Amino acid sequence: MKTRVKELRTQAKMTQQQLADMVHVSSRTIISIEKEQYSPSLMLAYRIAEIFEVSVEELCCLKENKELEDKQYENL
Amino acid sequence: MKIYNKGHFISGIVMVLLGLLNLGLGIVSSDLDISLGVLLLGLFSLGGHFIYRSLNKKLSTVDKLEKMDERNQFVLLKNRSSAFQIQKYIYLGLTAICFVVAAIQNSKMFEYIGTGFGLAFAISLFLDIATFVFYDSKS
Numbered sequence: 001m002k003t004r005v006k007e008l009r010t011q012a013k014m015t016q017q018q019l020a021d022m023v024h025v026s027s028r029t030i031i032s033i034e035k036e037q038y039s040p041s042l043m044l045a046y047r048i049a050e051i052f053e054v055s056v057e058e059l060c061c062l063k064e065n066k067e068l069e070d071k072q073y074e075n076l
Numbered sequence: 077m078k079i080y081n082k083g084h085f086i087s088g089i090v091m092v093l094l095g096l097l098n099l100g101l102g103i104v105s106s107d108l109d110i111s112l113g114v115l116l117l118g119l120f121s122l123g124g125h126f127i128y129r130s131l132n133k134k135l136s137t138v139d140k141l142e143k144m145d146e147r148n149q150f151v152l153l154k155n156r157s158s159a160f161q162i163q164k165y166i167y168l169g170l171t172a173i174c175f176v177v178a179a180i181q182n183s184k185m186f187e188y189i190g191t192g193f194g195l196a197f198a199i200s201l202f203l204d205i206a207t208f209v210f211y212d213s214k215s
Contacts, residue, residue: 024141024144025141025145025146025147026141026142026145026147026148028145028147028148029145029146029147029148032147038147038150040146041146044146
């Protein structure tokens with residue numbers, strides 16, 4: 001799932017480890033989220049969104065991801 | 077001395093005790109060779125490593141966070157379920173191979189081994205269904 005985590009983190013001049021420590025996950029989890037290999041849970045997305053002072057919808061690009069998913073369902 | 081991670085502490089103690097037991101058995105039977113040495117090195121170093129980590133506050137916190145990490149839990153779940161599924165079908169394959177060999181060579185031994193693998197497959201299948209029903213009802 002596409003997210004704005006990397007964009008917001010680099011804007012805030014934060015390392016992956018620093019962000020991971022703030023949201024109580026491993027740096028590997030942050031790396032996977034930024035590589036779009038792993039979708040964060042609702043609670044984790046909320047924690048990250050709080051740190052960057054954005055909404056969960058903005059952080060997780062929910063509208064865009066929903067449109068991508070809808071296309072998959074159309075092709076079924 | 078405070079134990080910050082009981083699980084790791086117990087694992088460490090068990091490994092060290094296993095190492096001591098093997099060392100004792102090796103001395104008693106005068107059977108000290110390289111393979112035993114490698115085993116003892118592994119057990120003592122790993123056991124010592126777990127004990128050290130369990131007594132260190134910072135390292136224990138790191139270990140607990142790693143265990144609680146949602147991605148790690150997800151990967152472990154996928155890993156264990158995939159391994160179980162693959163293992164189940166390996167049992168099925170081995171059962172078939174054993175019975176074929178038993179038929180060709182008219183061997184009782186392969187029949188018994190095939191029966192053993194077949195039983196293992198049946199148990200795996202039963203567990204697969206039972207755990208599915210359990211988790212399906214809970215979620």
